[in-house]
């Protein structure tokens with residue numbers, strides 16, 4: 001289990017890599033000494049993978065438009081925040097942290113935490129994933145100009161997630177990405193209106209990877225699936241973060257015993273159809289993650305036409321573990337085994353609900 005400090009580079013993320021166009025200067029530079037990675041990535045490049053959804057064309061014509069406009073709306077929200085000038089500072093009480101948390105919930109967050117940003121929090125170089133916002137930031141150096149991150153979760157619809165890897169899973173994640181942008185943009189606008197610069201991270205533009213920040217902000221622990229796993233909603237959440245220069249009181253990571261629990265559970269790993277998840281730990285910048293093969297995971301996306309999501313529906317914490325049991329489970333393997341046994345009796349190895357939800361059901 002190696003421990004090393006590194007700056008995050010968005011160009012190393014799967015979506016940035018597979019967006020590179022073969023033969024371009026950027027492509028040749030990126031893969032110069034990465035032949036093995038190139039071989040894995042090349043077959044995944046420029047795939048119209050949403051077309052692979054196993055539904056007929058009438059279904060696609062009817063229901064794809066449910067999510068088609070999200071990116072345009074996210075762009076509008078992004079532009080509104082960017083265009084808004086920072087007003088003069090208003091007088092705030094010494095500790096405004098609790099108000100900010102409640103305000104973030106008022107704007108739509110499920111849960112909120114605060115953490116301080118350091119040089120190592122940010123991506124050092126941007127990965128060019130901002131196309132939907134109308135510009136390409138590939139290779140740009142990211143400026144770390146904010147000191148505080150207000151990090152939040154948005155709960156996804158469990159009934160939809162429990163249809164993973166089918167279309168409802170995509171409806172759940174896309175809806176949550178839009179809600180993340182909406183909540184973050186309203187919060188960023190509010191902060192600018194009270195005198196503080198703010199940036200709302202959204203699915204089209206991240207200044208930093210959010211899982212480490214959500215962990216630091218005490219919103220949950222990092223599970224074997226490499227997602228943030230929350231006590232209340234498991235990994236059935238999407239993450240958002242507003243960066244600002246308003247100084248707030250930072251939260252701290254929590255430990256409810258998830259690491260030991262994951263070792264006894266492994267359900268996400270066992271159910272993952274592409275074998276992308278492993279039990280091998282790796283420490284990155286002081287936080288525990290697990291080795292993960294992103295190309296294997298994305299291959300599954302390209303065959304299902306959705307974001308798969310089986311590792312979300314598999315997690316006992318997504319399906320619900322009683323808060324009393326969570327409180328008792330840390331350092332108590334019997335309680336962990338009891339939680340797992342109850343989960344398996346109720347949900348089986350993997351909770352999966354058959355049948356279309358009413359939103360996409362065709363009666364005739």
Ligand code: SF4
Nearest residue numbers: 272297300308309311
């Ligand atoms: S989304 Fe699917 S393929 Fe990817 S890690 Fe989760 S279960 Fe595996």
Ligand code: SF4
Nearest residue numbers: 223262265266268315
């Ligand atoms: S499914 Fe089990 S092993 Fe995977 S993150 Fe959830 S608790 Fe951990």
